[in-house]
Amino acid sequence: MPEKQTSDDKPIQASGSGTVGLVRIFGVPVRLHFTFILLLIFLVFIGIGDRQSGAMTAVYVLALFASVLLHELGHTLVARQYGIRTTEIVMYPIGGVSRPERIPRGREEFFIAISGPLVNALIAGGLFIWLATQHKFLPIELLRDPTDANLAQRIATGNFLLFAFNLLHAYPMDGGRVLRSLLMLFKPEEDATRIAASAGQALAAMLGLYGLLYSNFIVVFIAMFIYIGASQEGAAVRGRLLTSGVPVSAAMITDFRTLSHGQSIRDAGSLLLATSQHDFPVMHGDQVLGLLTRAALMRAMMTEGPDAYVASAMDRTPKRFAPDTPLSDVLQDLSGMRACALVMDGDKLVGLLTSENVSSYILLRQVAMQQRARVQSQ
DSSP: OOOOOOOTTSOOOOOOTTEEEEEEETTEEEEEEHHHHHHHHHHHHHHOOSSSOHHHHHHHHHHHHHHHHHHHHHHHHHHHHTTOOEEEEEEETTEEEEEESSOOOHHHHHHHHHHHHHHHHHHHHHHHHHHHHTTOOOOGGGGGSOOSTTHHHHHHHHHHHHHHHHTSSSTTSHHHHHHHHHHTTTSOHHHHHHHHHHHHHHHHHHHHHHHHHTTOHHHHHHHHHHHHHHHHHHHHHHHHHHTTTOBGGGTOBOSOOOEETTOBHHHHHHHHHHSSOOOEEEEETTEEEEEEOHHHHHHHHHHTOTTSBGGGTSBSSOOEEOTTSBGGGSTGGGOSTTOEEEEEETTEEEEEEEHHHHHHHHHHHHHHHHHHHHHHHO
């Protein structure tokens, strides 16, 4: 992806679905996926026992949360050294996800990926050294029973496990990214990504089989996340490579319908049924006022009624791209289901860019390139 510099006051992209809360650290929005909150509640529930107080249970859970967050901030601060801005950090049950503004290159990716596990290694090392000086080391089997006395060693062990787990050479783990960056030294980026993603899927399959055989559904849950993440990362990189050097105008929809700001939700519903279009620009003459999505239309139909104006339900700040914007630069903005953006040539609306249309364009381009390669090989 071409390098893209932005100022710190660039608007933050909308958060992914399923995320709650927002706090900024070093200017980066940090959000919690709802499944991460469920994990925290689960840890508190299983951590409270006869030998560990509720206060120490809370400290343990917060320490693990802080360790994962510091891991992601390690990625963020190193990425900043390469001029790569992090748009957000989302906390998931198996770890955090830092969303960079652009994909790091080989050398950059190596140092950015390795920085997160090294943060956990430093935390674990510091705590282990302190425990050694205090002569407070306990046999590993005693850590299975949470107590106030073994709190520090459990936190240290948790950080060591985070370090080791994230260095597994399987995409999308940090170790998989390190593997990909090393493979890119002598292989094309697509081949390096395919190998790293395949390693991630193989690891997920083995973990899933182990979890099923031993009825360990937490391991099955982790395997599912790794498999989905590896598949999505591989698809994202292939999409970026297939759209490299292609402008937004090549994939935009040019045959579309619009709504006037004075029309009703009923009118919008009729247009939705009469066409295959899901999102409608709302206009006042030639001026674009906003975008009415199908989800917003349905919500307005239920809450405000069919006689409400479309202007009351539209998104007044939809994503906007110029026709000559590189398509590879906007893939992340269109990663959500039924995402839609306006293509503006100055103040003139010239097209719509939807996730479905971009996916179709990538598929057609991939087929065309495969056919061209077959012809050249004959």
